[in-house]
Amino acid sequence: MNLLKEVFMKYGYFPGCSQTGSAKEYDISLRKVIEKLGVSFDEIEDWSCCGATSAHVTNHKLSTALAMRNIMLAEQQGMENIIAPCAACYNRLIMSQFEIANHSGIRKETEELLSASFQKDVKVFNVLELFLNIGIDKIIENRKRELNDLKVACYYGCLLVRPSGLTKFDDAEQPESMEKIAEATGAKTIDWNYKVECCGAAHSIARRDIVVDLSKKILDDAKYHGANVMIVACPMCHTNLDMRQRVMKRTYPEHEDFPVLYITELIGLALGMDEKELGIDLHFIDFNYKDLVPENSGVG
Amino acid sequence: MKIGVFICHCGENISSTVDCPRVAKICESYPGVEYSVDYKYMCSDPGQNLIREAIQLYKLDAIVIGSCSPHMHERTFRNAAFSAGINPFMVEIANLREHCSWVHDDIESSTLKAIELVRMAIEKVKRDKPLSKINVPVTKRVLVIGGGIAGIQAALDVANAGYEVVLVEKEPSIGGHMSQLSETFPTLDCSQCILTPRMVEVHQHPKIKLLTYSEVVKVEGFIGNFKVTIKKKARHINEDLCSGCGMCISKCPIKKKAYNSFEEDLAFRSAVYIPFSQAIPNIPVIDETVCTYFQTGKCGMCLKVCDRGAINFDQKDTVMVADIGAIIVATGYKLYDIERKSADLKYKGYGEYGYGKYRDVIDGLQFERIASASGPTSGEMKRPSDGKEPKKIVFIQCVGSRDDSKGISYCSKICCMYTAKQAMLYRHKVHDGEAYVFYMDIRAGGKMYEEFVRRAIEEDKVKYIRGRVSRIYEENGKYIVKGEDTIAGMPVEIDADMVVLATAMIPQDNAPALARTIGIPYDKYGFFNESHPKLKPVESTTAGVFLAGACQSPKDIPESVAMASAAACKTIILLSSDTLEREPVVAKVNEDLCAGCFYCQKVCPFGAVEVKDVKDINGIVYKEVAFINQGVCQGCGTCTATCLSKSIELSGFNNEEIFAEIAAL
Numbered sequence: 014m015n016l017l018k019e020v021f022m023k024y025g026y027f028p029g030c031s032q033t034g035s036a037k038e039y040d041i042s043l044r045k046v047i048e049k050l051g052v053s054f055d056e057i058e059d060w061s062c063c064g065a066t067s068a069h070v071t072n073h074k075l076s077t078a079l080a081m082r083n084i085m086l087a088e089q090q091g092m093e094n095i096i097a098p099c100a101a102c103y104n105r106l107i108m109s110q111f112e113i114a115n116h117s118g119i120r121k122e123t124e125e126l127l128s129a130s131f132q133k134d135v136k137v138f139n140v141l142e143l144f145l146n147i148g149i150d151k152i153i154e155n156r157k158r159e160l161n162d163l164k165v166a167c168y169y170g171c172l173l174v175r176p177s178g179l180t181k182f183d184d185a186e187q188p189e190s191m192e193k194i195a196e197a198t199g200a201k202t203i204d205w206n207y208k209v210e211c212c213g214a215a216h217s218i219a220r221r222d223i224v225v226d227l228s229k230k231i232l233d234d235a236k237y238h239g240a241n242v243m244i245v246a247c248p249m250c251h252t253n254l255d256m257r258q259r260v261m262k263r264t265y266p267e268h269e270d271f272p273v274l275y276i277t278e279l280i281g282l283a284l285g286m287d288e289k290e291l292g293i294d295l296h297f298i299d300f301n302y303k304d305l306v307p308e309n310s311g312v313g
Numbered sequence: 314m315k316i317g318v319f320i321c322h323c324g325e326n327i328s329s330t331v332d333c334p335r336v337a338k339i340c341e342s343y344p345g346v347e348y349s350v351d352y353k354y355m356c357s358d359p360g361q362n363l364i365r366e367a368i369q370l371y372k373l374d375a376i377v378i379g380s381c382s383p384h385m386h387e388r389t390f391r392n393a394a395f396s397a398g399i400n401p402f403m404v405e406i407a408n409l410r411e412h413c414s415w416v417h418d419d420i421e422s423s424t425l426k427a428i429e430l431v432r433m434a435i436e437k438v439k440r441d442k443p444l445s446k447i448n449v450p451v452t453k454r455v456l457v458i459g460g461g462i463a464g465i466q467a468a469l470d471v472a473n474a475g476y477e478v479v480l481v482e483k484e485p486s487i488g489g490h491m492s493q494l495s496e497t498f499p500t501l502d503c504s505q506c507i508l509t510p511r512m513v514e515v516h517q518h519p520k521i522k523l524l525t526y527s528e529v530v531k532v533e534g535f536i537g538n539f540k541v542t543i544k545k546k547a548r549h550i551n552e553d554l555c556s557g558c559g560m561c562i563s564k565c566p567i568k569k570k571a572y573n574s575f576e577e578d579l580a581f582r583s584a585v586y587i588p589f590s591q592a593i594p595n596i597p598v599i600d601e602t603v604c605t606y607f608q609t610g611k612c613g614m615c616l617k618v619c620d621r622g623a624i625n626f627d628q629k630d631t632v633m634v635a636d637i638g639a640i641i642v643a644t645g646y647k648l649y650d651i652e653r654k655s656a657d658l659k660y661k662g663y664g665e666y667g668y669g670k671y672r673d674v675i676d677g678l679q680f681e682r683i684a685s686a687s688g689p690t691s692g693e694m695k696r697p698s699d700g701k702e703p704k705k706i707v708f709i710q711c712v713g714s715r716d717d718s719k720g721i722s723y724c725s726k727i728c729c730m731y732t733a734k735q736a737m738l739y740r741h742k743v744h745d746g747e748a749y750v751f752y753m754d755i756r757a758g759g760k761m762y763e764e765f766v767r768r769a770i771e772e773d774k775v776k777y778i779r780g781r782v783s784r785i786y787e788e789n790g791k792y793i794v795k796g797e798d799t800i801a802g803m804p805v806e807i808d809a810d811m812v813v814l815a816t817a818m819i820p821q822d823n824a825p826a827l828a829r830t831i832g833i834p835y836d837k838y839g840f841f842n843e844s845h846p847k848l849k850p851v852e853s854t855t856a857g858v859f860l861a862g863a864c865q866s867p868k869d870i871p872e873s874v875a876m877a878s879a880a881a882c883k884t885i886i887l888l889s890s891d892t893l894e895r896e897p898v899v900a901k902v903n904e905d906l907c908a909g910c911f912y913c914q915k916v917c918p919f920g921a922v923e924v925k926d927v928k929d930i931n932g933i934v935y936k937e938v939a940f941i942n943q944g945v946c947q948g949c950g951t952c953t954a955t956c957l958s959k960s961i962e963l964s965g966f967n968n969e970e971i972f973a974e975i976a977a978l
């Protein structure tokens with residue numbers, strides 16, 4: 014069974030814009046981790062923006078066409094399954110696929126725009142689905158250390174599990190898949206209230222005040238429930254929760270730094286890689302696993 | 314044969330797209346047609362007179378009416394024909410409205426289609442044979458299933474008319490949900506006070522046989538002649554000996570193993586118990602699943618303390634069969650459960666409200682118990698988690714209902730009213746408390762209902778916020794209710810001590826199974842279907858089976874009672890004659906041709922097909938054939954179409970008649 018799975022475990026990779034810039038470490042850690050887990054990637058050649066940012070609020074046609082352009086390329090390059098690690102890309106891609114499948118008018122219009130016709134069903138996965146596909150056992154098997162000293166708040170944000178009719182891999186209101194994956198690293202997970210609240214990503218530039226308030230609430234609730242680190246699977250969330258902590262301090266001087274990792278970085282640590290290798294040193298808020306380990310515990 | 318053709322304009326419903334005078338004119342020259350005419354309203358009194366006079370004047374043998382659907386006025390026209398002296402089954406209807414004028418807009422082509430439709434009917438009526446009604450005897454006893462307020466009302470009405478009633482209730486006591494309510498809108502009178510006298514009346518009525526802790530397991534037969542099998546579950550108490558003293562209950566050592574479902578799981582009950590102190594009958598039940606004696610063979614404390622020797626551990630379920638003339642189904646409702654039910658994707662549950670993990674987030678019936686003087690807190694406002702008095706309470710309406718994504722699109726109808734009532738009761742009990750209500754719309758249609766809601770807002774200062782709640786979570790012992798005030802256009806956050814969810818009324822879990830046992834249809838949710846939404850609201854589509862109360866759709870008490878009395882009245886009409894007339898449009902089997910494959914039995918939706926032995930002159934069975942019970946058959950024709958050997962004929966729709974219609978096209 015496992016063998017069979019491995020044979021089919023070849024994915025197309027749609028990095029998305031963030032992965033090449035602000036979320037570089039997400040890209041680095043993802044590539045390293047899946048390589049260790051024996052899965053391989055082919056980056057979609059000539060991929061472009063998915064339309065998740067400005068396009069989908071300003072021009073519906075454009076946002077669908079941009080997303081479908083990438084799906085079309087994947088199809089033409091013989092990819093049946095693709096990974097979209099950014100939650101916003103993931104959301105845009107599956108929404109566009111849904112619209113194409115359910116509205117013949119939009120399908121026709123988009124096909125005309127792209128001078129192509131969509132034949133095959135290209136399946137888009139997010140990172141949580143990817144690890145569930147690979148199998149939690151696989152992480153446990155390859156684990157080099159147990160991250161026992163981490164108390165992790167798993168933050169899904171709004172796009173990863175919604176809309177519930179489309180993202181069927183987990184419950185939209187009380188999701189649990191990220192916890193399952195995190196626990197495979199030996200870390201503890203906490204039960205908290207804000208795991209699917211919005212961090213204000215869409216307003217990241219225009220209304221920083223909103224973002225600061227929303228992000229602060231999320232970080233505070235995680236701390237209140239005993240977490241010492243937060244993990245995310247979305248570059249937008251990461252920007253708001255990691256980078257914005259500095260601005261947060263201006264409004265809330267009492268705010269204390271709280272580390273936010275990508276889920277891939279957490280897994281990477283468990284698989285024996287160090288912070289630098291995984292790009293964790295690129296974060297605004299420092300994180301070093303050793304700092305969390307009580308002295309004399311002999312781990313590290 | 315002389316045929317008359319009558320084309321109706323239906324005001325403008327038909328005539329606006331069909332040239333009615335032209336249809337009538339053309340039919341005049343059709344072979345066999347003696348007389349043909351059009352008229353504005355054929356169903357009106359002058360219209361019917363026109364038909365009657367024509368029948369007599371032209372000595373017509375059969376008539377064809379081009380009008381609305383036969384569902385609407387077939388009976389009207391048959392009666393008219395009958396009163397003019399021709400057999401009512403020598404009347405055919407060509408549906409020129411639903412099948413023609415309403416669905417087309419081009420006058421020329423719809424007129425041509427109308428002509429064809431009428432011609433088909435003429436060809437059929439030429440081959441029609443006079444039929445006469447079938448008479449069946451009637452058993453003068455009524456079965457009422459469900460002993461909530463609807464079942465109680467129906468049983469009393471029928472019994473007071475002098476007929477015998479068998480009332481079957483699955484729980485140990487009658488009373489239904491009304492017995493759990495504290496006070497009732499719109500008058501705030503105490504629910505128990507108005508209900509218990511009626512329960513006692515049922516118990517003491519000489520014409521009512523009360524079977525509690527019982528269920529209907531099989532229904533055979535047909536209108537006027539049902540045979541109903543009822544299972545009486547073992548109480549392990551001899552009902553004839555028990556005096557209801559309650560000694561067994563107070564001495565039972567098992568106190569906290571089972572939740573008290575009457576208290577909506579807010580309290581425990583002993584292993585031997587009565588559901589509540591006014592229970593009818595006042596006879597306990599032993600719950601085998603928690604009783605030490607049944608689990609380990611030891612204890613027997615109740616046996617020792619009962620001085621009447623009424624405890625009987627060996628008692629078994631018993632089964633009885635009753636002859637019944639008519640059935641009233643009044644099995645009521647239950648509430649939508651917000652817990653996650655992975656097996657039941659139909660109802661998604663509420664993750665945003667914690668899937669039931671917060672103890673102080675309760676549903677409406679739990680609130681009723683907390684507010685009730687006989688409830689677990691003796692009517693004091695105390696929240697379940699720590700018994701503290703909630704100073705801030707939030708009510709959320711439309712939980713589950715009016716939300717396709719949660720599986721239910723209908724409005725649960727009564728929640729606006731009971732939420733207003735509950736918020737009011739809260740304010741009467743906690744003077745310094747704040748009550749908030751989140752609502753989508755207020756639907757308070759009913760006598761004194763809107764006034765009641767206004768009273769909650771104006772006199773009792775309940776704060777109404779229009780908007781939905783997106784999330785509830787716990788923080789420092791408070792429940793943070795996050796929602797939207799759509800009038801102010803602002804998000805709101807309330808730190809409540811307790812939250813009450815007005816969860817949707819849904820059918821009882823066993824409703825579809827019961828419907829299949831009885832043979833009545835139900836909708837996609839499991840509510841039983843009425844025969845006609847306007848004109849037959851208390852009849853099911855199965856003859857002799859009637860509906861009452863919340864098993865048909867969400868209803869409050871006044872509506873349930875009105876429906877129960879209406880259903881009772883319908884059954885009384887049925888039982889008032891010694892025999893019943895049934896429509897003669899039924900299927901018959903040609904026994905010589907029948908090959909005994911019984912496909913017809915498999916497809917019959919009414920269970921009308923029986924197996925009949927055919928014997929030779931020596932009385933030896935030599936083959937089995939299908940036999941159609943004429944009392945049960947509804948004339949749908951499914952068997953006729955299914956029969957491989959063409960040995961079933963549906964009177965009024967035989968092959969010759971149908972083929973003639975088709976050939977006329």
Ligand SMILES: Cc1cc2nc3c(=O)[nH]c(=O)nc-3n(C[C@H](O)[C@H](O)[C@H](O)COP(=O)(O)OP(=O)(O)OC[C@H]3O[C@@H](n4cnc5c(N)ncnc54)[C@H](O)[C@@H]3O)c2cc1C
Pocket residue numbers: 458459460461462463464481482483484487488489490491494496497498499527528529643644645646647648676677678681727731734821823827861862863864868869870871873
């Ligand atoms: C929170 C809340 C507050 C309410 N407040 C008010 C109010 O203030 N005023 C008002 O007018 N209405 C109120 N109602 C509505 C009221 O409860 C109903 O209108 C009423 O109970 C309906 O009566 P019923 O007999 O149809 O159903 P039910 O009360 O549900 O009774 C049905 C009975 O049938 C039995 N049964 C079920 N299945 C079977 C079976 N297969 N075989 C045998 N027996 C069976 C059940 O055990 C039950 O005893 C309220 C409802 C709720 C949820």
